[in-house]
Structures are given as structure tokens and as C-alpha cells.
Amino acid sequence: MRYFLILIFCLICSPVYGGAGLAMSSGSNNRIDFGSASSLDNLSAATYVAWVFVSTDVAADRPIIKKGLFSQGVYALNGEATNKVGAFINRTTTDYFITASGSDLTTGEWNFVVWTYDVNGADGDQKIYVGTGTSNATEISYTLQQVGAGSAVSNAAADLVAGNNNGATPGQGWPGVISLVAVWNRQLTENEILDQQWRPHPTNGCVLFSYIGHNGTGTQIDLSGQGNDGTISGTPTENFNGPPIQIGAGS
Numbered sequence: 001m002r003y004f005l006i007l008i009f010c011l012i013c014s015p016v017y018g019g020a021g022l023a024m025s026s027g028s029n030n031r032i033d034f035g036s037a038s039s040l041d042n043l044s045a046a047t048y049v050a051w052v053f054v055s056t057d058v059a060a061d062r063p064i065i066k067k068g069l070f071s072q073g074v075y076a077l078n079g080e081a082t083n084k085v086g087a088f089i090n091r092t093t094t095d096y097f098i099t100a101s102g103s104d105l106t107t108g109e110w111n112f113v114v115w116t117y118d119v120n121g122a123d124g125d126q127k128i129y130v131g132t133g134t135s136n137a138t139e140i141s142y143t144l145q146q147v148g149a150g151s152a153v154s155n156a157a158a159d160l161v162a163g164n165n166n167g168a169t170p171g172q173g174w175p176g177v178i179s180l181v182a183v184w185n186r187q188l189t190e191n192e193i194l195d196q197q198w199r200p201h202p203t204n205g206c207v208l209f210s211y212i213g214h215n216g217t218g219t220q221i222d223l224s225g226q227g228n229d230g231t232i233s234g235t236p237t238e239n240f241n242g243p244p245i246q247i248g249a250g251s
Contacts, residue, residue, distance in 0.1 A: 019242025093150030
């Protein structure tokens with residue numbers, strides 16, 4: 001533990017390049033569980049950010065970051081069939097959906113995926129951005145961009161999870177590696193998103209920020225200051241060939 005605290009200090013004070021990650025496996029229930037806390041529950045506006053490697057083509061319903069099952073309130077950023085990406089929120093009248101028109105995830109590469117939403121906003125306020133290790137994130141095109149109606153169903157009883165959040169369905173594992181996971185309680189601007197792509201760091205409103213794999217398969221430390229550390233379920237394996245990001249970048 002002492003060594004890890006020294007490592008965190010060095011990362012913050014002396015930025016280095018290159019990330020790590022945990023290989024999750026598509027046929028597994030491997031996941032990182034960040035728990036449930038008031039800072040993560042029922043965010044009416046938020047930005048979910050992740051760096052993920054796609055080892056094999058993404059099939060339907062492969063969670064990247066998800067809070068809740070369908071018996072609870074669900075806030076989900078998912079990989080979908082044929083390398084698409086989408087998002088979903090349970091609402092009492094009409095559910096929130098984002099459905100991509102194209103296959104924006106790239107197999108065999110690191111992908112930077114961002115979902116920014118406001119359940120009190122308009123359809124056009126709900127956005128997903130995707131980039132790679134060699135290209136800036138840009139907004140995707142949609143077949144459905146629907147904010148929905150009615151109250152968002154509470155997800156306070158559910159944990160926020162990266163990877164497969166349903167241990168009863170091993171086939172929903174992420175087909176590759178998860179590196180960075182971060183959440184803000186506000187919508188980031190496009191300029192902020194690009195800054196976070198290449199030099200990720202906690203900023204105003206950040207409620208979860210974890211360099212996945214930098215503590216091996218031990219506790220995944222939350223650097224947001226909110227104490228939402230992650231615990232590992234299943235048997236993900238360490239990956240040291242992470243995305244080309246600046247680790248420990250300051251504001």
C-alpha cells in the first residue's frame with residue numbers, strides 16, 4: 001500500500017505517458033464495481049468517459065459503464081451489435097435512448113468513448129463521442145436521439161459498474177480491455193472532452209476518476225476525491241499496453 005501511495009504521488013506530480021488496463025473477456029462476468037453513493041446516484045446531468053480496447057467485434061448489450069439492472073433504474077453506456085455504441089435511461093413515461101447509425105467502435109484499437117446527457121434537456125442535448133488512439137473524438141451520428149419523458153427511475157439501490165454488471169449473464173462481458181473510467185455530474189463541453197481524451201484528469205464536478213489496472217487487480221483507486229474506489233469481481237487480467245494518454249496530468 002505504501003508503494004502504491006508513492007506511485008500515485010509520482011503520477012500526480014510528474015505526468016507520464018501510456019496507460020494500463022484490465023482485460024475483461026466477452027464470455028465472462030468480469031467487472032469493476034464502484035459501489036453506490038450519493039455522488040453517483042440519480043445524476044440528472046452527467047458525462048461518462050472511458051478508454052476501452054476492442055479485441056473482437058462488439059455484440060449486443062456489452063456494458064462499458066452501467067448503473068442498475070432493468071429491475072432498478074438503469075443508466076447505461078453500452079457497446080451494441082456490430083461495434084455500435086448506445087445509451088439508455090429508464091424513465092416512467094418514455095425511456096431515454098441513444099442509438100448509433102454507424103459502427104463507430106474500431107476493433108483492434110483503443111477507443112475513447114464519451115456519453116454526455118441532461119434528462120431535463122432536449123433530444124439534441126444527448127450526445128455520444130468516439131475517438132481512437134490516433135484520432136480526436138467526434139460526435140457520432142444517430143438513428144435515435146431521444147431524451148424521453150417522465151421521471152427517471154431511481155438507481156440509488158444499484159452499484160455503478162464498468163464491464164459486465166449482470167453476473168447471471170456472463171455473455172455480457174466487455175470484449176477487450178477497460179482502461180480509464182470517469183464520471184462527471186455535469187455535461188462536459190467538446191473542448192473539455194478533447195482535453196480529457198489525451199490528458200485525463202479530475203476537474204470540477206468529477207465524481208469518479210479511476211486509472212483501471214494501475215493497481216493491478218487490487219482496489220481501483222478513485223482520484224476524484226469522492227472515495228468511490230472500485231473492487232474487482234471475476235478474474236480480469238492485467239494489461240500493460242494501454243491507451244496513449246498522459247497519466248497524472250494536472251488541470
